[in-house]
Amino acid sequence: MNKPARKSRSGARRSVTIKDVARYAGVSPMTVSRVVNGGQYVSDATRQTVMQAVRQLGYSPNLAARNLASARGERMGLLYGNPSASYLSEFLVGALDAATRHGVQLVLEKCEMTPAASRRAVRRLVAGGVVGVVLPPPLCESAVIRAELQAARMRIVAVAAARPPADVMCVSIDDFAAAREMTRYLLALGHTRLGFIKGHPNQTASEERWRGFTAAVQEHGNLPAPRVEQGFFTFRSGLDAARKLLSGEPLPSAIFASNDDMAAAVMAEAHRRALEVPNDLTVVGFDDSLIAANIWPGLTTIHQPIAQMAGEAVDMLVASVRGGKRGALAEPVHRLVAHELVTRESAARPKSTTA
Amino acid sequence: MNKPARKSRSGARRSVTIKDVARYAGVSPMTVSRVVNGGQYVSDATRQTVMQAVRQLGYSPNLAARNLASARGERMGLLYGNPSASYLSEFLVGALDAATRHGVQLVLEKCEMTPAASRRAVRRLVAGGVVGVVLPPPLCESAVIRAELQAARMRIVAVAAARPPADVMCVSIDDFAAAREMTRYLLALGHTRLGFIKGHPNQTASEERWRGFTAAVQEHGNLPAPRVEQGFFTFRSGLDAARKLLSGEPLPSAIFASNDDMAAAVMAEAHRRALEVPNDLTVVGFDDSLIAANIWPGLTTIHQPIAQMAGEAVDMLVASVRGGKRGALAEPVHRLVAHELVTRESAARPKSTTA
DNA sequence: CCCTAGATTGGTATCGCTACCATCCCCCCC
DNA sequence: GGGGGGGATGGTAGCGATACCAATCTAGGG
Structure with a gap:
């Protein structure tokens, strides 16, 4: 032997x-x-x-071995539906980065928002051995998906759900405060005839933004009633809303769209009507998505640190799973991260302040 | 005992x-x-x-153990610089999906295009134990990065480099054929006064697209010389080019921009000059990036199956690494995938054909 | 000065899977 | 009918790391 x-x-x-x-x-x-x-x-x-030795030898731990030995290396799911999609890019970067940091595997799964599709997606996730799921918008708002996921005993972190149910973890910005800040900014510029395009009613962020807007309007007081149209976060819906906002009299001097795609639509419609932005019309958006910097004039908007949020979501998931193993499952956290008002060229003082 | x-x-x-x-x-x-x-x-x-047993028990292999035992589970790098960025989203999805399929880990690394930054990024990758790297545009064209990577004995797959060096693997569409197809389409619509905005000169795809354009023009014959401007793939550069193209006489009836961002810029400039797209001016782009469907009118453009390409790139990397282990390192492959001409609303027959 | 607590370190047994080799068996061919 | 050839299967030994516990050492308290 x-x-x-x-x-x-x-x-x-x-x-x-x-x-x-x-x-x-x-x-x-x-x-x-x-x-x-x-x-x-x-x-x-x-x-x-x-x-010293580690540095000398250029040692880098073998992930597989480490995961195997420590029963780590869980798989985390990322269920994406149809986010504003420029969103997805940054989101993935942040999530993947955090996943790498923690040595967990990230499994992507696409999912339409129908109940059947949700069920199928969740089943695939379960089959894939996923133990936790990150839910970017708009999926984070889907009660169906949440129910399915919870039935499968998955941990969930919703991202950018403004008002998540009490029993799921969440990371988001303060949509209310952000929208209020933006509105205050418009008011500070001297705008008085405001237009607002609401976001999709099935997303809680929409309502928070709307609340933030009205809060700023009310605290300013002494304004003509803003003109408000319903939108659905799509370019198309923004176009429809813009047409309505820009056809009545008197024209708003500033329009606040609940996201950038709709704001871009407002700008397109304004141009078609030979209104110059920002000279004739101020347009601002929300999200700071890719399009915001890629149209002319650049869009003043609210920036969300998407990558950071995605990363924190994964962090929370990992902490929950690992913590949960040791029995200490903390109660669901709702983490707020800082947003930022980004000024570009699409907002300016109104041409003639009637005040 | x-x-x-x-x-x-x-x-x-x-x-x-x-x-x-x-x-x-x-x-x-x-x-x-x-x-x-x-x-x-x-x-x-x-x-x-x-x-049957697998299904009954709901067995799913433990990745860590599998990787450990089979000395698999390599880390693959994805070095991204500053791609058209809507690009990145789809790219990541495709790459991550393939990585999951193969059970390899994907490590993201951002990198500016300066030599110093490249060096640093490559060093981080090496330190991270990465054995192969996917290079999406525009990094795939950087000789510096390629050199650094090759010095570190990494395998490389360039994505969307139209004419990669002979010694690196590559997956791309046929930019030449695609541009020719688009140009033929414009000619078939009846356009004769064409404008073209070239892409960034440091990317081989730019030249291929330009070659495709001229090939179609020449095979058609009997056309006034097209007006050509240099662009750099940015919205800004597209705006400059558009201003030039739209100021001389006679105005082109159709403008083919080498990517969508520049095409969007052309549309913006056209609107500013009260030219209606597509009635007064046809505009087409290339890439089918996010913006293409999110502006109005929707942009007719060339669609690249980005996710698929990214996936194949990872496949090739894995094959190369695993194959290489067994000694049989096939010669660098250059894989072409199919593109598609997507027609939206931005292209139409010219208003009055002078022909 | 002995004893216990806590800091520091080493040994051993896995983690779940696959590479490699040995084995067994069936079938074909001379 | 015996020897091969190769298909089908099982046994064994790790892959590289960590968990758990034992062993050792140091420092105070009584």
Whole structure:
């Protein structure tokens, strides 16, 4: 029964392992592991030595092994429906980045908003061994999907749901405050005849934005009643709303659309009517989506740190899953992140202030 | 020396493993493994039995274990710079999907196009244990990055580089054919006074598109010389080009911009000059990026199956890395995928054909 | 000065799966 | 009818890391 020196399976040169580092540093693999994972109970001297060895050898832990040993490496789902879609890009970047950081795998799943499709998507997720799901808008608002997911005992983090149910985790901006801030900005510019295009009624963010708008209007007081149209977050719906807003008299001097796509539509319609933006009409949006900087004039809008939000969502998911394993499942968190008013060229003082 | 029955580490109920399936199906774990991995040397009967068991138990292989055992689970990098950015979204979806399919990890890295930044990004990638990199445009054209990457012995797949160097793998559409097709379409509509906005000169796709355009013009023959302006794929540059194209006499009846952002700029400028699209001016783009469907009128353009391309890029990377391990590194492939001309509202017959 | 608590470190046993090899068996051919 | 060839299957040994526990050492309290 002779023991072969080392049955290296694939002839290829193995990468440096924790044992190599341990040998090099003159400690046990365990100690290296502790250092690498920032564990406690390691003396400073040892830590230094080990870190030195790590650097020297260019050691990078094997994710697969680590995941296997620590029963980590869970799969997280990202169920995306049909987000404003420029949204998705940033969202994915942020989510993927966080996933890499935590060493979890991110599984994408597309899903239409019909009950049947939701069910199918959730089933695929479950089959894929996913233990938690990030829900970007607009899926985060779908009660059906949430129910399906909860039935499958998945943890959920909704992103950008302005008023999530109490029992799901959520990360979002303060839509109310943001819309109020934008409206205050318009008022500060001197606008008095305001137009507002509401967002899709099935999203709670829409209502928050609307509430923020009216709050600012009311606190200013002494304004003609704003003209309001219903929109649905699509370019098309924005166009319809814009036509209505721009046909009556008196024309609004500033229009606040509940997202950028609709704001872009307002600008298109304004141009068609030979109204110059921002000289004849101020247009502002919400989201700071891709289109905002890619039209002319650039759109003044509210920026959401989408990537950051997606990242935090994944963080929360991981924390929940790992924490939950140890029994300590904290109550659902609702994390607010900071938004930012981005000024570009589409907003200016009104041409002739009647005030 | 008593053997504890099963020292289950985390008290949590373990998920079903290959052994469970094996026991359930009455075969050895190896056989299950072979079935699950579609290996040969399994009788149909056994295969059926095992698959049945898999379904019954809801077995899903543990990725970490699989990767660890098979020395798989490599990390692939995705180095993105500043792509048309609506691009990125679809690209990520496709790439991530393929990565999940292959069980490899996708690591994102952002990188400006300066040499210093490139070097840093590549170093981070190397440090992260990445063995191959997908290069979406415009990074795929950067010689610096390619050199850095090749110096680090990374495998590279460039996406959408129209004429990649012979030694890197590539997946792209046939920009030449696509541009020619679009131009033929314009000519078929009856346009004779054409305008063309070239793409950024540092991207090979630009030249291919330009070549496709001229090829169609020449094969048609008997046309006034098209007006041509240089663009740089940005909205801004498109605006400049549009101003020039729309100021001389005679006005072009159709403008073909080398990407959608520039086409959108042409439309914006046309509107400003009270030219109606498509009645007074036909505008077409290239890429079918997000903006194409989100402006009015919708942009007729060339659709690239971006997600598919990204997916194939990852496939190629994986194949190369895994194949390369077995020594059989095939020569760099250049894979062409099909494009599609998408007609929306921005193109129509010219108002008065002078022909 | 002994004893306990806590800090630090090492050893061992897996984690779930697959590579590699040994084995068994069936069938064909000389 | 025996020897091969190859299909089908099982056994064994890790892959590289961490969890858990034991062992050692240091420092105070009684």
